[in-house]
Amino acid sequence: MMSIMKKEKTGLIKSNEANMSRSICLLSDFEQVLSYVPAIIISINKNKELIFWSEKCEQITGYFNKDFVNPNYILTKLFPNKIYKEKVLKTLVERAAGIEGFETRLTCETGDKAIISWSSFKCNKLSDTEQYWFVGENISESFFTWKALQKSEHQLKIAQNIADIGNWEWDLRTGDIKWSDVMYRLFGYDEIPECADVREIFINSIHKEDNELVENKIRELLKKTKGLSFEFRIVLPSGKLRIVNLQAQVLVNVHGKVVRIYGTCQDITVLKEVEIELKKNKSSLEKTQKIAGLGSWQYDFTDSRLFVSDGFYKIFETNQEEFKSIKHSVLKNITDSERKKFITFYENALNFGKQEIIEFSIKNSKGTLNVIEASCTKETDENGYRIHGIFRDITRQREHEKTLDEARKKAEESDRLKSAFLANMSHEIRTPMNAIIGFSSLLSDQDITEEERNEYIGYITSSGESLMTLINDIIDLSKIESEQITIEKKEFSVSTLLKEVVATATEQQIFYSKPNISVINEFLEHENLYLYSDRVRVKQIFDNIVNNAIKFTDTGSVKFGATLKGKKIEFYIKDTGIGIKDENKNKIFSRFVKLENEHNDKLYRGTGLGLSICSRLIELLNGEIRVESVYGAGTTFFFSIPDFENFDMQNVPDEARQISNSKNDWSNKTVLIAEDDELNFNFLEAALEYTQINIIHAWNGQQAVEVFTDSKPDIILMDIQMPVMTGWQATEIIKKIDPKIPVIAQTAFAMTNDQNKIMQKGFNGYLSKPVDRTKLVNLMKKFI
Numbered sequence: 001m002m003s004i005m006k007k008e009k010t011g012l013i014k015s016n017e018a019n020m021s022r023s024i025c026l027l028s029d030f031e032q033v034l035s036y037v038p039a040i041i042i043s044i045n046k047n048k049e050l051i052f053w054s055e056k057c058e059q060i061t062g063y064f065n066k067d068f069v070n071p072n073y074i075l076t077k078l079f080p081n082k083i084y085k086e087k088v089l090k091t092l093v094e095r096a097a098g099i100e101g102f103e104t105r106l107t108c109e110t111g112d113k114a115i116i117s118w119s120s121f122k123c124n125k126l127s128d129t130e131q132y133w134f135v136g137e138n139i140s141e142s143f144f145t146w147k148a149l150q151k152s153e154h155q156l157k158i159a160q161n162i163a164d165i166g167n168w169e170w171d172l173r174t175g176d177i178k179w180s181d182v183m184y185r186l187f188g189y190d191e192i193p194e195c196a197d198v199r200e201i202f203i204n205s206i207h208k209e210d211n212e213l214v215e216n217k218i219r220e221l222l223k224k225t226k227g228l229s230f231e232f233r234i235v236l237p238s239g240k241l242r243i244v245n246l247q248a249q250v251l252v253n254v255h256g257k258v259v260r261i262y263g264t265c266q267d268i269t270v271l272k273e274v275e276i277e278l279k280k281n282k283s284s285l286e287k288t289q290k291i292a293g294l295g296s297w298q299y300d301f302t303d304s305r306l307f308v309s310d311g312f313y314k315i316f317e318t319n320q321e322e323f324k325s326i327k328h329s330v331l332k333n334i335t336d337s338e339r340k341k342f343i344t345f346y347e348n349a350l351n352f353g354k355q356e357i358i359e360f361s362i363k364n365s366k367g368t369l370n371v372i373e374a375s376c377t378k379e380t381d382e383n384g385y386r387i388h389g390i391f392r393d394i395t396r397q398r399e400h401e402k403t404l405d406e407a408r409k410k411a412e413e414s415d416r417l418k419s420a421f422l423a424n425m426s427h428e429i430r431t432p433m434n435a436i437i438g439f440s441s442l443l444s445d446q447d448i449t450e451e452e453r454n455e456y457i458g459y460i461t462s463s464g465e466s467l468m469t470l471i472n473d474i475i476d477l478s479k480i481e482s483e484q485i486t487i488e489k490k491e492f493s494v495s496t497l498l499k500e501v502v503a504t505a506t507e508q509q510i511f512y513s514k515p516n517i518s519v520i521n522e523f524l525e526h527e528n529l530y531l532y533s534d535r536v537r538v539k540q541i542f543d544n545i546v547n548n549a550i551k552f553t554d555t556g557s558v559k560f561g562a563t564l565k566g567k568k569i570e571f572y573i574k575d576t577g578i579g580i581k582d583e584n585k586n587k588i589f590s591r592f593v594k595l596e597n598e599h600n601d602k603l604y605r606g607t608g609l610g611l612s613i614c615s616r617l618i619e620l621l622n623g624e625i626r627v628e629s630v631y632g633a634g635t636t637f638f639f640s641i642p643d644f645e646n647f648d649m650q651n652v653p654d655e656a657r658q659i660s661n662s663k664n665d666w667s668n669k670t671v672l673i674a675e676d677d678e679l680n681f682n683f684l685e686a687a688l689e690y691t692q693i694n695i696i697h698a699w700n701g702q703q704a705v706e707v708f709t710d711s712k713p714d715i716i717l718m719d720i721q722m723p724v725m726t727g728w729q730a731t732e733i734i735k736k737i738d739p740k741i742p743v744i745a746q747t748a749f750a751m752t753n754d755q756n757k758i759m760q761k762g763f764n765g766y767l768s769k770p771v772d773r774t775k776l777v778n779l780m781k782k783f784i
Contacts, residue, residue, distance in 0.1 A: 039054075039056055039135055039136065039137060040054060040056050040057050040060060040116060040134075040135070040136035040137070040138065041054040041056070041057070041133065041134070041135050041136075042054065042057060042133075042134050042136075043131050043132060043133045043134070044089070044093075044131075044132050044134075045130065045131060045132070046093075046130045046132075048089045048093065050074055050075055051131065052133075053074060060106075060108065060114055060138055061074075061077075061078065061106060061108045061109060061114065062108050062109030062110060063077055063078070063109055075089070077107065077109070078106045078107060079106075079107070080107055088104050093132055102117075102118055103115060103116065103117050103118070103139070103143075104116055104118065113140070114138060114140050115138070115139050115140045115143040116136040116137065116138060116139070117136060117137045117139045118134050118135070118136045119134070119135045119136075164182065164185075164186060164266055164267035165182060165264050165265070165266045166179065166180045166181075166182035166183030166184075166185070166186050166264065166265045166266075167179075167180040167182070167183065167262075167263075167264055168180070168183055168262065168263060168264070168265060169260065169261070169262040170260065170261045170262070171259070171260050172258060172259050172260060172261065173259055173260075177198040177199055177202075178198075179198050183265060186242075186244065186265060186266075186267050187201055187202070187205050187234065187236065188205070188236030188237045188238060188240075189201075189237075205234040205235060205236070206232060206233075206234060206235075207232065207233035207234060207235055207241070209233070210232040210233050213230070213232055214230075214232050217230045217246075221248055221250060221258075221261060222258055222261075224250065224258075226250070227247065227248050227249035227250060227263065228248055229245065229246065229247045229248070230245075230246055231243060231244065231245050231246075231268065231272075232244065232246070241269075242267055242269045243267070243268050243269045243272045244265055244266060244267055244268060244269075245265070245266045245268045246263065246264075246265050247263045247264045247265070247266075248261055248262070248263040249261070249262055249263055294309075294311050294390060294391070294392050294393075295308075295309055295310075295311035295312030295313070295314065295315045295316070295390070295391040295392075296308075296309040296311065296312065296388070296389065296390050296391075297309065297312055297326055297388075297389045297390075297391075298386055298387065298388050298389070299350060299386060299387045299389075300384070300386040301384055301385055301386060301387075302383060302384030302385075302386070306325075306326070308323065308326070311391075312326075312329075312391060315370075315372065315391055315393050316329045316330060316333060316362070316391075317333070317364065317365055326346065326389070327343075327346055330342060330346075330362070330391075331343075333362040333363050333364070334360055334361070334362050335360070335361045335362070335363065335369070338360040338361060341358060341360060342358070342360050342374070345358045345374060345376075349376040349387055349389060350387060353376075353378030353385070353387055354376075355375075355376060355377050355378065356375070356376065357373065357374070357375040358373070358374050358375075359371060359372065359373050359374075359394070360372055360374070369395075370393055370395045371393070371394050371395045371397075371398045372391055372392065372393060372394070373391070373392045373394045374389065374390070374391050374392075375389065375390050375392075376388060376389040376390070429467065429470065432463035432464065432467040432470075433463070433467065435459055435460065435463035436460050436463045436464060436467070439456040439457075439459045439460050439463075440460060442456050443456055443457070464770075468770065473609045473610065473613060474609070476540075476609075476613050476617075477609050477612065477613055480613065480616045480617070480620075485620065487533075487534045487537065487620055487621060488534050488536075489532055489533050489534055490532070490534075490535065491530045491531070491532050492530060492531060492533075492535040493529070493530055494523065494529045494530065494531050494562060494569065495523060495529065497531075497535065497538065497539060497542070498521050498523045498542075498560070498561070498562070499521065500539065501521070501539070501542045501543065501546060501560065502519060502521045504543050504546070505519045505546045505547075505550060505558065506519060508546070508547050508550045508551075509550055512550055512551055514550055514553070514554065516554060516555045516556075517550065517553050517554070517555060517556055517557055517558060517576075518556075518557040518558070519546075519550070519557070519558050520557055520558070520559045520560075521559075521560060521561065522559050522560065522561035523560075523561040523562050529562075529564075529569070531569060531641060533621055533641050534621060537617050537620075537621060538621070538641065540613075540614075540617065541614045541617055541618060541639060542560070542571070542573070544610040544611065544613065544614050545573045545610075545611070545614060545637050545639075546558060546560060546573055547610070548610060548611065549573055549574075549575035549577060549635070549637075550575075552575065552577040552578050552635075553575045553576055553577035553578075553634075554577070555576070556575070556576025556577070556634070557575070557576055558573070558574070558575045558576075559573075559574045559575075560572060560573040560574070565640065567642060568623075568640045568641065568642050569640065569641055570638055570639070570640040571638070571639055571640070571641070572636055572637065572638050573636070573637045574634065574635075574636040574637075575634050575635055575636075576633070576634040577634055577635060578631075578632065579629045579630050579631040579632050579633050579634055579635055580627065580629040580631060580635055581631045582631070585627055585629065588611050588627065589611050589612055589614075589615040589625070590612060614639070618639050618641075621641055622641075622642055623639055623640050623641045623642065624639065624640050625637065625638065625639040625640075626638050626639075664690075664691045664777065664781065665691070665692060666691045666692060666693035666784060667692040667693070667694075669693050669694065669714045669715070669784055670693070670694040670695075670696060670711065670713040670714050670715075671688065671693050671694070671695055671696070671713055671714065671715050671716070671717060671780070672696045672698060672704060672707055672708060672711065672713040672715075672716045672717070673685070673695060673696070673697055673698070673716075673717045674698040674700070674701065674703075674704035674716065674717065674718045674719055674722065674727065674730065675697070675698075675699075675717070675719045675722075675746075676699055676700055676719060676721075676722045676723060677719075680719070680769070681697055683771070684717060684746075684771070684776075685697075687771070687773040687776060687777075688776075688777075691777065696711055696713060699722075700722045700723050700724040700725055701722050701724060701725030701726050701727055701729055701730030702724045702725040702730070703724070704716070704718065704725075704727075704730045704734070705725070705730050705733050705734060708734050708737070708738075708741075709737065713741075714742075714784060715741075715742045715743075715744070715780060715783055715784055716731075716734070716741065716742070716743045716744070717744050717746050718730065718731055718743050718744065718745055718746070718763070719745075719746060719747060720745055720747040720758070721747065721748070727745065727747070728761060731743050731745075731761065731762060731763060732761070732762070735762050742764040742765070742783035743762070743763050743764055743765075744763065744764060744765035744766070744767060744779060744780065744783075745758045745763045745765070745766050745767065746767040746768075746769065746771055746776075747766075747767075747768065747769060748768070748769045764783060765779045765782070765783070767779065
């Protein structure tokens with residue numbers, strides 16, 4: 001029995017030893033199998049000591065079993081914080097039921113953190129000691145991605161709140177529409193309303209004028225597989241109008257049908273207002289640049305961007321398609337002489353930000369030159385630096401400046417000439433006035449002889465004529481400048497006119513004391529040549545030029561005549577005088593110019609108006625004037641007048657033949673002289689004395705009417721400006737009494753428009769003061 005029991009015991013022991021051996025082998029095999037599992041597996045005993053560390057753990061953490069000094073070494077490395085380590089191990093043991101999962105941070109050998117999600121269980125079947133097994137998954141990548149996503153979502157939410165961008169989603173399968181909080185705020189709700197019907201809020205908020213637009217866009221979206229973007233207006237519950245931009249994307253199923261639409265909505269009201277303002281500013285800037293001839297450009301060194309305005313394209317006659325660079329656009333038109341100057345300016349601006357202003361010329365499409373001003377400035381801020389440049393077309397400005405400069409010079413010259421003219425005029429007036437007043441005072445001397453008296457009277461008459469010539473020149477120039485002079489054309493004999501010029505020239509020769517010159521009329525042919533023009537003005541032109549010729553000639557001759565050239569007759573006046581320098585030939589027809597001042601040995605009297613008046617009169621007569629001269633050898637003036645014909649002298653009246661110097665006997669006639677100035681009346685009385693006409697005097701217009709009614713004169717000489725009643729009024733009354741009575745106006749008003757006005761008022765004739773006796777008698781002869 002004992003042997004049997006002994007045998008059984010021995011067998012039992014052997015059996016246990018065999019089981020233990022098999023268990024050890026099994027555990028070894030289990031650990032070997034676990035080493036190939038792609039998961040983190042660790043095991044600790046009840047003393048919280050590490051007893052197993054899988055190969056995956058070694059790969060993730062960088063710590064190996066062979067490096068362990070003691071079982072707790074790796075735990076110390078994995079959890080450097082002792083408190084955190086104890087907390088983790090305690091949690092691992094407490095949760096070893098295999099139900100709950102939890103996460104821990106492991107510190108790897110590199111110092112990086114690994115996030116592990118654990119599952120645990122307790123096992124004592126493989127060993128006689130309690131063991132705690134933990135299976136972990138490395139979720140570091142997904143964990144940090146999730147964290148980043150959370151952060152991104154948070155930042156996106158903040159950004160959307162700031163930018164007023166809301167999210168929305170529309171599930172077409174269920175009809176559900178989801179809005180973010182910002183969406184409600186965009187549509188005017190600070191809080192999400194209870195029982196909010198998003199569809200109703202959206203539809204009711206759309207501006208009535210944009211309903212059709214939104215409906216069409218939604219229909220378009222449902223038919224597409226791509227998203228779209230559009231803008232429309234909404235009206236908030238408060239009544240405010242806002243503009244929103246809706247961005248939409250679609251999600252389709254396998255059949256290509258849209259099942260979901262999602263996107264964003266942003267309030268762009270302020271952006272639109274800014275955009276409109278920017279457009280206005282841009283438009284204003286472009287208009288301003290266009291008016292000012294400006295073109296601008298900007299180069300940003302931060303991102304190498306170049307901006308060019310429309311004004312630049314206009315100045316350099318290019319466009320966006322043809323544009324290559326600022327430098328290229330300018331250099332293709334710039335003149336060769338200024339190419340280097342612009343290149344230096346441009347490179348200094350672009351490379352160094354050097355601020356300069358230059359001018360250069362370019363050829364435009366018409367082949368003419370435009371003047372361009374270029375300037376630049378450098379701007380630096382926290383975003384980098386950039387160069388601003390401006391091109392300005394200053395062609396017109398330079399032309400205006402040139403014109404103004406020329407006008408300034410002309411004004412200065414005119415001012416100088418006027419000053420010289422006034423000084424000369426003072427001299428010219430005072431000289432004859434001195435003779436008139438001086439010799440007039442000598443006439444009262446009882447001791448002078450009759451011969452001396454007649455000589456003094458001659459001096460007074462000569463000085464008076466000089467003074468009259470001066471006044472006539474001023475009046476003629478004033479008439480011409482104010483365009484009040486009229487041209488009265490009629491036929492007259494050229495031959496007779498030139499004979500009168502000889503007579504006038506002879507008088508001037510005596511006046512200037514020029515006995516050593518000959519005055520010669522070379523017009524011998526064409527005796528029947530008649531010119532249809534203003535005889536008085538042609539005679540005035542001749543007299544002025546011949547007078548100058550005599551004045552500036554000391555020896556030799558003054559010749560004049562006429563030649564036929566086509567349908568024009570060309571007159572000439574040729575002298576052997578001092579001549580005119582080439583540089584002065586263009587000046588002689590200007591007002592107030594007296595070229596004799598360059599001769600220090602002799603000065604000649606005159607106003608400096610004669611040739612200017614001649615030039616303007618010839619222009620009014622549709623003629624031309626020119627001069628040929630050799631300085632020191634003489635001068636020839638040519639002037640042509642159109643419209644001449646050969647007539648029989650007997651058939652054409654001539655003013656010269658109408659003038660009769662025969663003595664008139666009007667002793668049986670009576671003239672009424674209406675004149676308030678006693679001296680003027682005395683002159684008229686003396687001038688008509690040799691005609692033996694009976695004279696009646698009226699001191700004003702009213703007295704003239706009364707005298708006319710009582711005396712019934714044959715002719716009336718009527719002054720215009722009189723007291724009590726003017727000559728205008730008196731003549732109007734007298735003409736109503738007797739329309740046939742001839743009334744001749746004699747007045748100091750000498751302008752052409754005055755003469756026209758007088759004749760229109762019913763006067764039969766006109767005499768300007770001072771009255772010439774011959775003209776007075778000849779005019780009266782027409783009516784007596």
